[in-house]
Structure formats: C-alpha cells, structure tokens
Amino acid sequence: MKKMDLVSGYKGVVGLVFGNDHSSSTEDSYVERLLDCISNGKLAEDRRNAMAELQSVVAESHAAQLAFGEMGFPVLLGVLTERDDVEMV
Incomplete structure (x- = not known):
C-alpha cells in the first residue's frame, strides 16, 4: 500500500469520527438553532416542535x-431538570 493511500485512509477515518468542515456545517448550525429554541424558546409549543424536529434530524443524519x-x-439536562413541561421531558 502506498503512503498516500494510508494518509488518505487515515483522513477519511478521522473525518468520519470527528466530522469535517464541509460535511456537517449545515447540520451543525441547524442543530444549534434547534437547541437554542429548546432552551430559550418563549412558547412551550415552539420548544416542543423544536424537540420533535431535533429528534427527526438526529435520526436521519450522522x-x-x-x-x-x-x-x-x-x-437536554436543562429540559429534564425543568420538569414543568411533562411533554418535553
């Protein structure tokens, strides 16, 4: 096996485990927005919708x-310690 093959294989594994710049930037920002809505949303319904959307996105995308x-x-720990909204918990 050539040295370049080993290096590219290593980079591929590292990118798979730790993510890389171009594969997950969109998902990162979307997940971050959903998490922000869950933790800072004013309306309980908006927070519940963000939680449902987060579940869906995480189920579909590595x-x-x-x-x-x-x-x-x-x-999520904040949601669990809140306990005011049974549906969110």
Whole structure:
C-alpha cells in the first residue's frame, strides 16, 4: 500500500469520527438553532416542535448526531431538570 493511500485512509477515518468542515456545517448550525429554541424558546409549543424536529434530524443524519453529541447534552439536562413541561421531558 502506498503512503498516500494510508494518509488518505487515515483522513477519511478521522473525518468520519470527528466530522469535517464541509460535511456537517449545515447540520451543525441547524442543530444549534434547534437547541437554542429548546432552551430559550418563549412558547412551550415552539420548544416542543423544536424537540420533535431535533429528534427527526438526529435520526436521519450522522452529521447531526455528531453535532448533537457536541452541543446537545447540556440542553437536554436543562429540559429534564425543568420538569414543568411533562411533554418535553
């Protein structure tokens, strides 16, 4: 195996595990907007809709899963500790 093949294979694995600049930038910003709506939304219905949309996006996209893993857990912990909205929990 050539040295270049090893390097490109390594970069491919690293990009798959850690994401790369062009594959997930759209998903990152979309997940970030949904998380912001969940944590800062004024209306409970808007927050619930954002939560449902986030579930859908994460189920469909590996890049969205990575973005959620990076940013989402503190937001979900906030939802769980809130407990005012049973549907959100």
